[in-house]
Amino acid sequence: MDFEYSAKSKEWIARVTAFMDKHVYPNVDTFEKQHAAGDRWVTPQIVHDLKEIAKKEGLWNMFMPPHKEHDKGEWKGAGLTNLEYAPLAEIMGRVSFASEVFNCSAPDTGNMEVFHYYGTDAQKEKWLRPLMNGDIRSAFLMTEPAVGSSDATNIETSIKRDGDEYVINGRKWWSSGVGDSHCKVAIVMGKSDPNAEKHKQQSQILVPLDAPGVKVLRMLPVFGYDDAPHGHAEVLLENVRVPATNMLLGEGRGFEIAQGRLGPGRIHHCMRTIGSAEV
Known part of the structure; x- marks a missing residue:
């Protein structure tokens, strides 16, 4: 079996790694200081600042895999499969708040996929839009x-x-x-x-x-x-x-939705955990 990353994967790995090196790792201390100084249940400002930079660089909603049936208009992610996204989750897992910087945090990732696959247009407009914009959790x-x-x-x-x-x-x-x-x-x-x-x-x-x-x-x-x-x-x-x-x-579709939601999330969690174990 060939475990070599594809050229596409290597490109995204390089982009995420460069962003982590330039913006995330240098601000770990800033995060900890802001968290300690303010309300512990309010996300430190540095996370919001870094989210805006990541969004501008196109490193945003990378978790959402392509889907021919549901990728309509603006309702789509970066076009990465779960296999292609997995090493990016590993890299993000090396810093506790990094996933949120890229709008790739659980449980929002799974919830956004639920809206994407199963939500009505009205539900998407009310909840998926602000979630994909990183405005709410x-x-x-x-x-x-x-x-x-x-x-x-x-x-x-x-x-x-x-x-x-x-x-x-x-x-x-x-x-x-x-x-x-x-x-x-x-x-x-x-x-x-x-x-x-x-x-x-x-x-x-x-x-x-x-x-x-x-x-x-x-x-x-x-x-x-x-x-x-x-x-x-x-x-x-x-x-x-x-x-x-x-x-x-x-009604009666909840178990079906759960099966569709939880599968990809398990991959995300496992890869982030590997990343955390590496540091």
């Missing part, structure tokens, strides 16, 4: 404290239709990114029909974090770290009402 609420959530069919959060709205009740945790002050929307997975076929009981729905009934109970530590300014939250959803138009793809 997002969260993915699947894992629950009461059930083994690695099997998504176990999810118990309820999503019930009530006229032109859905009412959502449940408790989520390890909801990464909720602590970020720029986190504005969550994709929530729950059960819309517990009597349906096992893999068609679940749905995914959009919930603005400022919706009445959304309560962030606490930020959960991982090995003693709270991972500010993004964090991992426990979130209570009590009679949260959202428009029926916030449903993604349709």
